[in-house]
């Protein structure tokens with residue numbers, strides 16, 4: 001089953017919307033540079049509202065270990081997504097507390113894939129150089145190198161996610177900017193269409 005992560009959740013309302021649409025995971029962005037920045041308090045309310053099954057992923061960009069662990073705990077996250085140039089030791093330390101999605105840009109994949117694959121609890125996510133920028137990756141170029149079990153992000157939406165799945169067969173897909181009416185506010189129709197399109201594409205790619 002291909003998992004679906006809907007990122008950039010900034011309210012209880014949008015958390016419930018994504019969960020009811022069938023999302024497997026919700027992303028909460030704690031990077032101060034983001035237009036989708038959410039407070040730990042709001043993220044905690046949203047996290048507790050969606051029940052035990054939906055994963056809650058705290059998203060961080062070049063932030064200190066203490067800040068990451070404290071924020072993830074305060075916001076009741078179940079996993080952490082790490083962007084930016086980070087050391088193996090730092091990622092190992094976070095992974096001692098939370099499952100980690102380690103974000104890698106396509107240009108860095110050859111050099112970095114081996115660095116992160118050996119750490120227990122760390123899963124690779126391929127994303128565009130500017131996270132949350134809505135720019136798709138070159139799936140055909142990535143096809144020979146896409147690591148089995150990796151997650152895919154970068155400019156995905158209802159109109160293109162089926163093609164991305166066919167090209168790369170990721171373990172999960174993640175999206176934000178093509179599912180919004182404005183930064184930080186979900187478009188309900190786009191969220192539902194995204195989840196439905198993934199479900200249809202996976203049944204066509206992996207027939208029972």
Ligand SMILES: O=C(O)c1ccccc1NCC(=O)[C@H](O)[C@H](O)COP(=O)(O)O
Pocket residue numbers: 007008027029031033034035036059060061083127128130131132133134135153154155156174175176177178
């Ligand atoms: O989305 C942001 O504003 C953001 C800012 C800083 C770090 C990470 C951020 N987003 C992380 C995500 O997981 C996005 O869903 C991912 O980059 C895909 O975004 P998009 O291309 O807009 O679908």
